[in-house]
Amino acid sequence: MQFALLIFESPEAFAARDADENDPYLGAWRAYYKALIEADVYVGGSPLQPPATGTTVRLKDGKRRVQDGPFADTKEQLGGFTILELPSLDSALEWAARCPAASVGAVEVRPVSPEYLRRVTG
Amino acid sequence: MSGSEQESTHRTIERVARESYGRLVAYLAAHTRDVGTAEDALSNALVAALETWPRDGVPQNPEAWLLTAARRSFIDLVRRRQVAEASEPTLALLREESKDLTLSPKFPDERLKLLFVCAHPAIDPAMHTPLMLQTVLGLDAVRIAHAFLISPTTMGQRLVRAKTKIRDGGIRFEIPEERELPQRLGAVLEAIYAAFGIGWDDMAGVDQRGRDLAEEAIWLARVLLQLMPAEAEVHGLLALMLHCEARRAARRGPDGRYVPLSEQDCQKWSLHLIEEAERHLAEASSHGRTGRFQLEAAIQSVHAERVRSGRIEWNAVMMFYEQLIGISPTLGTRTGYAAAVAEAKGAEAGLAALDGIGADEICAYQPYWAVRAHLLQRLEKTPEAADAFDRAIGLTEDPAVKQFLLQRRG
Numbered sequence: 348m349q350f351a352l353l354i355f356e357s358p359e360a361f362a363a364r365d366a367d368e369n370d371p372y373l374g375a376w377r378a379y380y381k382a383l384i385e386a387d388v389y390v391g392g393s394p395l396q397p398p399a400t401g402t403t404v405r406l407k408d409g410k411r412r413v414q415d416g417p418f419a420d421t422k423e424q425l426g427g428f429t430i431l432e433l434p435s436l437d438s439a440l441e442w443a444a445r446c447p448a449a450s451v452g453a454v455e456v457r458p459v460s461p462e463y464l465r466r467v468t469g
Numbered sequence: 470m471s472g473s474e475q476e477s478t479h480r481t482i483e484r485v486a487r488e489s490y491g492r493l494v495a496y497l498a499a500h501t502r503d504v505g506t507a508e509d510a511l512s513n514a515l516v517a518a519l520e521t522w523p524r525d526g527v528p529q530n531p532e533a534w535l536l537t538a539a540r541r542s543f544i545d546l547v548r549r550r551q552v553a554e555a556s557e558p559t560l561a562l563l564r565e566e567s568k569d570l571t572l573s574p575k576f577p578d579e580r581l582k583l584l585f586v587c588a589h590p591a592i593d594p595a596m597h598t599p600l601m602l603q604t605v606l607g608l609d610a611v612r613i614a615h616a617f618l619i620s621p622t623t624m625g626q627r628l629v630r631a632k633t634k635i636r637d638g639g640i641r642f643e644i645p646e647e648r649e650l651p652q653r654l655g656a657v658l659e660a661i662y663a664a665f666g667i668g669w670d671d672m673a674g675v676d677q678r679g680r681d682l683a684e685e686a687i688w689l690a691r692v693l694l695q696l697m698p699a700e701a702e703v704h705g706l707l708a709l710m711l712h713c714e715a716r717r718a719a720r721r722g723p724d725g726r727y728v729p730l731s732e733q734d735c736q737k738w739s740l741h742l743i744e745e746a747e748r749h750l751a752e753a754s755s756h757g758r759t760g761r762f763q764l765e766a767a768i769q770s771v772h773a774e775r776v777r778s779g780r781i782e783w784n785a786v787m788m789f790y791e792q793l794i795g796i797s798p799t800l801g802t803r804t805g806y807a808a809a810v811a812e813a814k815g816a817e818a819g820l821a822a823l824d825g826i827g828a829d830e831i832c833a834y835q836p837y838w839a840v841r842a843h844l845l846q847r848l849e850k851t852p853e854a855a856d857a858f859d860r861a862i863g864l865t866e867d868p869a870v871k872q873f874l875l876q877r878r879g
Contacts, residue, residue: 382863386833450868
């Protein structure tokens with residue numbers, strides 16, 4: 348079954364993206380992706396631009412409300428997501444613990460919902 | 470009662486709870502097979518102790534007091550549920566038992582039976598260790614869940630399910646018969662060792678998967694040893710864990726950096742624990758039956774010898790691993806063997822030993838990649854080494870180990 352790893356990162360972790368090639372956080376991410384692919388569990392996903400680049404849209408009473416910035420105002424922000432094909436939640440949690448963001452932010456593990464997808468796509 | 474007296478009463482309750490928890494749960498459960506209710510009854514008794522002891526003083530025999538209170542609560546709990554369950558036999562059993570016990574401050578220690586029940590073949594092996602930690606030591610599901618990387622709700626549910634199976638599945642509270650004993654004891658030892666969760670600190674930069682339960686595991690092994698003092702493998706397991714525990718202070722540098730075993734400052738090792746480990750290993754070998762844990766402890770003992778000799782007898786390590794593969798050819802053992810071969814006969818030979826391990830098994834096994842990276846680097850095969858380092862780093866959980874491997878990778 349497929350699980351989404353939602354990667355929440357601290358401001359420091361977002362800042363590390365601009366660091367040079369030898370930055371340990373970037374090195375850990377490169378290694379993590381390699382391990383995911385070699386273990387043949389990687390389905391897809393992508394990092395996201397920093398939260399400040401987000402724009403949030405709502406319709407209130409039929410009127411558009413557009414807000415600069417991300418949906419939630421929390422210290423750790425969604426920094427990306429990865430979808431993995433794994434046999435169980437237990438193994439998904441294991442891969443989440445190995446994720447570089449786990450020690451500086453948080454990783455939320457969520458099963459994807461193919462049932463709901465089928466209902467809404469017909 | 471003054472504040473400090475109250476504090477000391479609380480400490481007494483904590484101490485009694487820690488020391489008696491398993492004995493009381495085991496006793497109540499052995500006669501009813503109902504581990505869950507035994508635990509609930511005991512926690513009610515502990516709450517009652519917290520209420521009454523500070524007021525009336527600590528009773529002369531705190532354990533007997535707790536047992537009486539827990540037994541009363543057990544009967545209450547079962548009565549309240551009686552509509553749904555045919556629990557009269559349980560109640561009768563409990564009442565009968567209590568006749569002989571009200572006067573005697575001593576009650577039989579049933580923890581050994583409880584340990585065998587927790588590691589019963591009918592129970593999911595993944596639940597053996599959590600069950601022991603909860604029923605014998607009284608650890609809560611949240612703490613166990615953290616250590617085993619499972620969500621607290623799921624862990625709670627799995628524990629309840631396992632206890633229901635014990636109650637309704639006809640699992641008997643008994644010491645296995647002679648012919649069954651080695652295998653059944655093996656499961657108990659495995660479960661205790663799983664709580665300890667180390668055993669990999671003899672290789673450069675492998676993920677230690679600290680379970681954060683090392684002390685609890687050693688406590689469990691000591692309980693088991695008290696109950697089975699003549700079993701060589703119990704001594705072996707305790708020796709193994711004490712050897713690893715002896716190095717705790719040396720495993721991290723002052724800045725939190727990971728220090729591999731071969732680079733540890735052995736002045737920081739606890740000689741006291743090493744001596745205790747050696748005593749148990751000697752006791753184990755006097756029984757003339759080798760086993761997995763004795764061999765693993767022997768490997769650690771060779772490493773500990775560095776305190777005296779200043780060097781590691783790699784040929785001895787390799788030999789012990791060879792024997793270990795004969796008994797338990799796990800992925801871990803074979804990786805450890807390859808690392809020892811590399812030290813004894815050179816990196817090429819170590820690499821050849823690694824190549825003998827099947828590709829399917831190793832794809833998500835961190836220690837294999839850590840050792841492989843290390844050996845390739847020694848052979849100056851830089852691109853292959855970097856690749857293996859990446860695999861190891863990507864599979865590592867511990868940030869300090871990650872950092873260490875990143876530095877080695879260069």
